[in-house]
Amino acid sequence: MNSGGVRSSNIELFRILSMLMIVAHHYVVNSGLIDCIDTQASLHFQDYFLLLFGWGGKTGINCFVLITGYFMCTSNITKEKFCKLLGELYFYKVVIWCLFFFSGYQSFSIGDFLEMLFPFFTVADNFTACFLLFYLLIPFLNKLIHSLTEKEHFWLMTWCIGVYVVLPSFAKAHVVFNYVTWFSILYVIASYIRLYPKECFNSTKITGFLAGVSLLLSWMSIIVLAAFSRMIGKHVGLCYFFVSDSNKILALTTGISGFLFFKNLKIGYSRRINTIAAATFGVLCIHANSDTMRRWLWRDICNNVDAYNDGVIVVHAIAVTLVVFGLCTAIEVFRTKLKEYSKLTRRV
Template structure:
């Protein structure tokens, strides 16, 4: 994902965000999370695993906040949108064919259509929801720029009351999907961008708040697990709208926004493939089966003293390999294609 204005501090934050998401998938997409809760062991490995996988939904919030921060003063173009859409379709078609040939999936008309058309499920399908959300950006920008600051602030307050406070603290069931939640995050990010409050730029304040919210997130996960709330230990970070998933993401975003990092070509280049990393390693159920269960064999490390080494090494290598693959795609497919036709 490329933007005309590249802040290496936020691009580094985007990389960290995607690493959180990959680590989350290491735990929840490999049956390790199920084993942790089924066996109910309270030991070093089980506590490590639930903490290692805590940040997936927080990472999604961070990713969308970065997008909103840049795009609220920019404009969506056909070229920009088609880059995202075709990047998604390229990987989906590629891996659909690969897994079809290798027997990891079987052919069906519905499967073939959903490979090309990403909007069959918009409740919790990140990629499809993100692409739909992108189409709202021109309308959101018009709406944002018609509001006064106070109206913008109160509007965010109302949205968070409905989508975060009620589901987290009142156990209310609120109709929720990622498209609408990404719009909520967009309003938050645009408020931060458009109204330059003095305390928004207080790096020390946001560093402290990031540490506090991060520790609260970890404490909630460990606390609920130790108290026996198996399967729901991620309650306060279990989805992107939960209070600690939101607060930690906002505080971390504000901290990285303020940290000064000189423009770095390598950071920007690696960050440009962050969406590609997601599209490759979380491509489909067949990919999850092949990657986490058949290739890395995560569950075999459940009681191993090498679990931490395996987890950290796996996440880093997945990020590196996926980035290399995506950089090859950008250089030899995307750039020539868009140079010629768009």
């Protein structure tokens, strides 16, 4: 995957696509569009489009953590790397909170202020903070997986998938679930792929077929369940059942098969792709920064609901998602370059 010490761009391209999936998901679920769709007596083309457009947020999370597990299971985290991620999170938390507060858009709230200062209050649905908490577990996870035999590793992975994926997806089992635990399970899966390569893991044709089938099943489940929800008068959000959280069966299989497919692609090194991919964590820190950011971005600035009512939602969704991703990427690249320049000038 590396050539001359430079990381190839196949996985980095996958990282970019995963973040685009997450931004598209937030475009739909954080803007009031699901409520608009829910008011329709019957679903139309734009409704099905939106439900499919916003399908991949939880799958995208799986993709990100699988990438981390694949690379980090044979590496060690460093204090510098962790501090860099933590600093990036805090930079955007503090700067964006200040912008909203001093512009008058957001009034002072003890809850919002404490969340800005200490963004680790929940391990249930806060991806960025939970990712950092999980990151601290990596040295311990590495000790565990390297002490296991291949057979033990396989059965640990199988047990985790059975309890945390199969039961909640098909048996309606209530499993105590949080992101830190789930990321650790994904780490076990990704490390198995890295440490015990199989012929089927390395076939572009096989993994591409599996990725295509899994993606098609995900979309079909959404369409079928959306139509069914209208028939029985239930909330249209039911359509996301098999991809509604990261541990649902199709969210996992699509993430794994997609990762395996891109792992096997041979596209060489692209500086542009790698630069954009390096900014994806910053994209997440910016556009999913807080509830205030979600309201400002999707409801006030982009005004997704009005675009839906005006019948231009398809073009609007694609254009806005690309623009938001592009602007956040540009901000993060600029911040990184400014930080590098600042370090360089201090040395001089």
